[in-house]
Amino acid sequence: MKIVVGIDIGGTKTKLGLVCKDGSILSEANFPTTDYPLIDDFILQLSKSIKNLLKEEHELIGIGIGAPNASSKNGTIENAANLNWKGIVPVIEKLKAYFNITIKIMNDASAAALGEKIFGGAKDMNDFMTITLGTGLGGGVVANGQLIDGYDGFAGELGHIDITLGDGRLTGLDIKGGLEAYVSVTGIKRTVFHMLCKYTEDSILRNYSYKELNGEIIYKAALEKDFIALKTYHYTGKILGGALANFVAFTQPQAIFLTGGLLKSGVLLLEPTRKYLEKNLLQVYKGKVKLLESSLMDKNPAILGAASLIWSKN
Amino acid sequence: MKIVVGIDIGGTKTKLGLVCKDGSILSEANFPTTDYPLIDDFILQLSKSIKNLLKEEHELIGIGIGAPNASSKNGTIENAANLNWKGIVPVIEKLKAYFNITIKIMNDASAAALGEKIFGGAKDMNDFMTITLGTGLGGGVVANGQLIDGYDGFAGELGHIDITLGDGRLTGLDIKGGLEAYVSVTGIKRTVFHMLCKYTEDSILRNYSYKELNGEIIYKAALEKDFIALKTYHYTGKILGGALANFVAFTQPQAIFLTGGLLKSGVLLLEPTRKYLEKNLLQVYKGKVKLLESSLMDKNPAILGAASLIWSKN
Known part of the structure; x- marks a missing residue:
């Protein structure tokens, strides 16, 4: 049975799975990325995890990897803000020492977009975008039916687009006013503190330190109609909607798919985002752009996206 | 001899020319767009102008048209801010009544980008952008070696991207903070008035009304080291550089080509733009993006761009 390994290298965890051509995941594993500060140790652990998953009946045809700051054209991870390995890391070259088959790597959000096209809601679409809203914000762009790679494979770094004429919050890569400083799990936390500063209304969120606060606490507060939490979601959706417009x-996408941890908040985020997207669209685009949750949300979108790097060519 | 007609429909003038496969222009003509407030009269005049250019030895293989707010997929001009014809105008259908051959239409800036790829400095590039800086600001995006059209052919309307969190100057299409309200021949004029308001230094530009002022006056003042004019170019380049970053x-382009009337100011605009582009680029992009003047600037880029819609397929 032909099989692909899909790998999602994240700042805290590395997840992997065996993915069939129809997008079903046969088995999965994960281990802490942070346990391996040296890249060679990480690659050794990764190769062991892959071998543990494989059984005799599997014919491994390729390995796909999604990772932050990955260059699809160079086969590298370069200067990633949220990973231990600094500089330029030749991931494919190193993993090839263990598996002499097709190995591809891509920006995690670009991989998510490709996953949406191969396995998800964008099967019949030629022009769409995927925005991942996790610790940061990533973008994957499909146009003319193809994923846009960029000159050396770094297209889609939409979290670091300045939305404020150079006068806003700093991102982890030191971009002033960068979108992900506002719209991401980290961004929404920062916005809570902005709102706690701006307004005087009481709020359950006044009981948490910055380090204690997390997305789930904000979400629960909003469900209880907490003033600060509701203001925070509205503000986040307003900025995201404007940026998406x-x-x-x-590239005039037909649809924009949203995915990632922040989407757990559902309509709290989607409703203002949809409103301000439509409001800010140029006339010729109005009514033509769908805002959708990724159809892979309840599966494992990062592993599927990574696997699609191989399955899209087979 | 095989020949293509390239047509540039502008707010004031419509230009056309006979273009050979190598990009040479055999003959040209133009007439005022504004003389024909009814689209059918305009199409009739256009067909006459084309027939006047054609000689017996020419074998016409197609007509390419560049126009503002054109949809390549619908063959239309839709809700153009700077043209008399309102609503949706089926330009290709109407011109087909006179010429039953291949006719293509495209956003003028997208046509300029394609012209750069077929006839200009982007022949060997797969990933680049063209920004046209005239009355407004237009964008054409080439990625993976293909022009990006968008879902129904309206990709690249970069002049109406809000750069100010919804709190800036209005564009002609009512977008608050839209880039072309700052960076275009119109935008630089508006900036002069901002600077005349902000500073108290004397300036030759204090002698002109808003209606009298034009790009040439600002350019000449800058050459004379006029304080307000120099501030204006610096401000414009700073905003353009930031936006390009x-x-x-x-799409991580390998190069960004600039073209259009505002480019007559040369280094006055290019120098600050290049500086702030590089300064604002994310680390992974630094040193990898060339900022270039279009190599078609001294030819007729709009006619060549329009003709490339046909020659790119032949």
Whole structure:
């Protein structure tokens, strides 16, 4: 049975799974990325995890990897803000020492977009975008039916687009006013503190330190109609909607898929985002852009996205 | 001899020319767009102008048209801010009544980008952008070696991207903070008035009304080291450089070509733009994006761009 390994290298965890051509995941594993500060140790552990998953009946045809700051063209991870390995890491070359088959790597959000096209809701779409809203914000752009790689494979770093004329919050890569400083799990936490500063209303969120606060606490507060939490979601959706309206002017996508941890908040985020997207769209785009949750949300979108790097060519 | 007609429909003038496969222009003509407030009269005049250019030895293989707010997929011009014809105008269908051959239409900036790929400095590039800086600001995006059309052919409307969190100057299409309200021949004029308001230094530009002022006056003042004019170019380049740095995050172009009337100011605009582009680029992009003047600037880029819609397929 032909099989692909899909790998999602994240700042805290590395997840992997065996993926069939129809997008079903046969088995999965994961281990802490942070346990391996040296890249060679990490690659050794990764190769062991892959071998543990494989059984005799599997014919491994390729390995796909999604990772932050990955270059699809160079086969590398370069200067990642949220990983231990600094500089330029030749991931494919190193993993090839263990598996002499096709190995591909890509920006995690680009992989998510490709996954949506191969296994998800974008099967019949030629022009769409995927925005991942996790610790940061990532973008994957499909146009003319193809994933846009960029000159050396770094297209889609939409979290670091400045939305404020250079006068806003800093991102982890030191971009002033960068979108992910507002719209991500980290961004929404920062916004809570902005709102706690701006307003005087009482709020359950006044009981948490910055280090204690997390997305789930904010979400629960909003469900209880907490004033600060509701303001925070509205503000986040307003900024995301406005930014997405700008994004549409580039490649005029038919749909924008949202995915990632922040989406657990559901309509709390989607409703204002949809409103401000439509409001800010240029006339020629109005009514033509769907805002959708990724159809892979309840599966494992990162592993499926990574596996699609191989399955899209087979 | 095989020949293509390239047509540039502009707010004031419509230009056309006979273009050979090598990009040479055999003959040209133009007439005022504004003389024909009814689209059928305009199409009739256009067909006459084309027939006047054609000689017996020419074998017409197609007509390419560049126009503002054109949809390549629908064959239309839709809700153009700077043209008399309102609503949706089926340009290709109407011109087909006179010429039953291949006719293509495209956003003028997208046509300029394709012209750069077929006839200009982007022949060997797969990933680049063209920004046209005229009355407004337009964008054409080439990625993976293909022009990006968008879902129904309206990709690249970069002049209406909001760069100010919804709190800036209005564009002609009512977008608050839209880039072309700052960076275009119109935008630089508006900036002069901002600077005349902000500073108290004397300036030759204090002698002109808003209606009298034009790009040439500003350019000449800058050459004379006029304080307000120099501030204006610096401000414009700073905003354009910052915006281009954002644009790079989408498709990671290898080069950005600039063209249009505002480019007559040469280094006055290019120098600050280049500086702030490089300064604002995300680390992974630094040193990898060339900022270039279009190599078709001294030819007729709009006619060549329009003709490339046909020659790119032949």
